[in-house]
Amino acid sequence: MKALLARILEATLARAEREGALPAWGGRPAALATIDVPRSEAHGDFATNLALLYAKPAGLPPREVAVRLKDRLVDPEGAIASVEIAGPGFLNFRLAPEVWWRGLAEVAARGAAFGRTDLGGGARVDVEFVSANPTGPMHVGHGRGAVTGDAIAALLSATGHEVTREYYVNDAGAQVKILARSVHLRYRELFGEAVVFPEESYPGAYVADVAKRLRDAHGDRFLGAPEEAWLPLFSETAVEHVLSLIREDLDGLGIRFDVWTSERKALRDSGELAEVLGDFRRRGLVYDQDGAVFYRSTRHGDDKDRPVVKSSGEPTYLAGDIAYHRDKFRRGFAWCLDVWGADHHGDIPRVKAAVADLGIDPARLRFTLVQMVNLLRDGKPVKMSKRAGTVVSLREIVSEVGRDATRFFFLLRRGDAQLDFDVGLAKRQSDENPVFYVQYGHARLCSILRRAREAGLPPPAHDLAALRALDLPEELSLARRVLALPELVAGAATALEPHRLVFWLQETVAAFHGYYTKHRTTEKVIGPDPVKTRARLFLCDCLRQAVANTLGLLGVAAPERMDRAAAEEVG
């Protein structure tokens, strides 16, 4: 729709210049001007600031420019119903209803693909998210990162990007060593030893499970053995076990990764990490100090140089990250996105610096930071302590409130704002709970369409003549909302902000509920007038499709019916 208006504006501007009403300004105004949907419907369907921008180069008051443009409107198809000059010189356009009614044909034609576009032009993009250390099951904070990353990946797919969902397994660092030691302590405990667990060890029951598995497979062979004898085996077994737990957690959210990259295998054993460090060494990008190796990240704006190899000879996390990003870009992605917990924001300058030193334009590496989640239960904060082992796992939340509510709640806010997740609210079957509100709207639409089917009415189809018979303002407004979806998805993808879809869903479903209730007695969808009935059923079907597609992008189910009793049983 915006494209249509852009064409009209350009033609109008060209005409005004040709006729000498406005001085030529090299076509720039049309490119600079914005066409947006005004907040208030009273201001029309679209507004442009073209005249405001043109005022200065034209040497005329903005409103005068607006008048000259308005008088020369080029609209051969009659798409514009009215043009008004408002405020300081805005041009407000109202499209003929016909344009909207015609537009709905696209919804029917594209079905489940409605809302998708090809902006990305097939560009290959890597979205790396979660990447939680394989030292325990996922907790709530990981869950938000997981759902956010997954939804962003879906948005990019929907806008013509070829997306790889990737998980970086940090299985080579000190944390994994601590995990393996924790397993060994549990292992000794299984043989009756009274062991003391140091503060830093991992307490979870899964640690004991790994210990049991190792005992069953190897008996007491590693009981008194030196650490070198058991560390590799214990690490690998523990990581493998924890990754299977993480996979189950992700499964519970409906998330699948295309690529799992192991730091140990892909970067260390492969020699890639050593190779990058060697390359940096040759180019003078690293230097030795106090027995360690430092990377000159300050050359690219970091506030201090960062160690890449400890004096023990072990590479640091940053070294892995440098090699990892080189690896990712070598795989040919147009750009890469890292979805990180906001507590890691301090690492961004280093990684960007490294990417620049790898000869890659740092603009090709983007970041999305996901802020903390505050877990609440009916308004009261849930106390969590890592030491006391009272961290609430993601799994507990998902099994308590369900996949849909979990995903929806994680997407309820902008990623860079902290999020309150109220477990009590998320599972409540009431209008306070936004996920139920939206799903209910979809079920209600389905219910109407089902009823029409049962009454023997023909399936909904685009029928321009019938649509012309619709005259309620709410109906036009609903059509506008539906047709705004492709641009909404495109904008959300560009900004990497899936929460915009959540807001659109809430507003759109609210608009439908309002329409439904307002006209439930006099202008029902299925009413005495067969022409209007046909048109309204089609409009409802378009709404249903748009809502279902949007929920689909968020990975939330669009139920066709919601049986109250069954829902309560689940809850």
Added chain:
RNA sequence: GCGCCCAUAGCUCAGUUGGAUAGAGCGUCGGACUACGAAUCCGAAGGCCGCAGGUUCGAAUCCUGCUGGGCGCGCCA
């Protein structure tokens, strides 16, 4: 001390990348069902957009300085 993020209705937050009279949900108060699904809807009250300057036709949005909160500043990951 330095860096990043945040500050909008009682609460939780949107605000279309600088547009018009700043919106929504929850909460509060008052209304609407012999139902195409009341798990819904309608109405009311509620604002110094943290403060002070600046940029311009125009600022919640951009710049500077304060105030107040979160996070980071390790040879941890």
